[in-house]
Amino acid sequence: MLACMLAYHVVFGDNGMLTYHKKKGDSRLLDQEIESLQRENQRLQREIESLKSDPKAIEREAREQLRYVRPGEVIYTVPTPAEPAPPENSRAQKRP
Numbered sequence: 627m628l629a630c631m632l633a634y635h636v637v638f639g640d641n642g643m644l645t646y647h648k649k650k651g652d653s654r655l656l657d658q659e660i661e662s663l664q665r666e667n668q669r670l671q672r673e674i675e676s677l678k679s680d681p682k683a684i685e686r687e688a689r690e691q692l693r694y695v696r697p698g699e700v701i702y703t704v705p706t707p708a709e710p711a712p713p714e715n716s717r718a719q720k721r722p
Contacts, residue, residue, distance in 0.1 A: 637643050676683040688694045695701055 635642065639645075673683075677687060685694075693701060
């Protein structure tokens with residue numbers, strides 16, 4: 627009887643095998659997220675450094691964000707599609 631209770635506790639207890647495997651999976655997911663965020667951080671750091679020192683990068687950002695153009699250039703902008711109007715409910719009618 628004691629062995630059964632101990633086995634149950636080892637498998638299903640608060641710090642049992644099931645909890646251990648779940649926490650191990652969570653740890654792997656968090657490690658992947660950390661790696662992804664570190665790569666993103668490195669990319670952003672490189673972008674910051676290029677904006678501090680590279681005139682071409684500064685010009686590119688000014689053109690994209692501030693819509694700066696050189697003399698004689700023309701910028702074409704495509705309007706964003708408007709959100710469709712919600713469908714009218716045919717049953718709900720206003721009564722006078």
